[in-house]
Amino acid sequence: MHERPPSERLQRQALAQIAESKRMVLAVRHALAQRQPATVLITSAAPHEGKSLLGASLASAAVSMGEERILVMDLNWYRPALHQFFGRDLLHTSDEIATRPLADVIDSGGEGEPDRLLAPTDHDQVAGSALNGPAVARRLITSARELYDTIFIDTASVFPTNRMMMDPVMLASMVDGVMMVIQSRSTARQQAKRAYKTIELSGANIIGAVLNHSESLGRA
Incomplete structure (x- = not known):
């Protein structure tokens, strides 16, 4: 059996990832009963589990599926x-x-791209200040609802607890649904369960979890 060339394998992998992202967008729509506007927060148990990649992928997939008013926000x-x-x-x-x-x-995104709210240029100087608190987050999310149909929000991880950032547990109470990213073969099962419970106890609507770096991109 001839092995496929690297370029073909990468292309097939990219197409599979795009298809999986679109499937997850449909799953999110279903979980939120086609609500518009809809705000979806993305968090994880620990840092470096793929939250930003997921947020960018879902927002881009939503645009490619014909949704015009899509925003992805970086609140980490x-x-x-x-x-x-x-x-x-x-x-x-x-x-x-x-x-x-x-x-x-x-x-503003170009053709085929979502709009973005990026982190501030001086983000390293305002962590923990009043400019990084719930009032600012609430205003941004409320304003986004008035301008966009679907908003994906990239946030920090639940652990380690660090009040020098916009706390995902606090933000979870402001959105319609929460997705959790779990790094396959990296995040301890107990840590993931603890993070899930912490978000759940805040009263948030957890709509799914994505297993990152598995054979499939995830399950929403």
């Missing part, structure tokens, strides 16, 4: 990463994001 100001997946520089200061109309601080 302690460790922002979303801008890297779109090859974008950070554009606005924390004061601008906290006080200006949302439309003025959005990074």
Whole structure:
């Protein structure tokens, strides 16, 4: 049996990932009963489990499926990463994001891309301040509901608990649904269960979990 060339394998893998992302978008729509506007928060038990990648993938997939008003927000100001997946520089200061109309601080997507709210340029200086608290998050999410049909929100992990960032447990109470990312063969089962319970006890609507780096991209 001839082994497929690397380029063909990568292409097939990319197509499979796109198809899986679209399937997850459909699962999210179903879980939220086609609600619009819909806000979906993405978190995990521990850092580096693929939250930003999932948020970027779902938002991009939603646009490719014909949805026009899609926004993906980076509210993990302690460790922002979303801008890297779109090859974008950070554009606005924390004061601008906290006080200006949302439309003025959005990074507009090109053809086939979602709009983005990226972390502030001075994110390393505002962690833990009033500009990184629930009032700012609530204003941004409320404003996003007025402008977009679906909003995916990239946040920090549940653990380790660190009040120097926008707490995902606090944010979970502001959204319609929560998705959890679990890194296959990395995150301890007990830690994942503890994070799930912590989010659940906040009264949030957990709509699914995605197993990252498994044979399949995940199950939403």
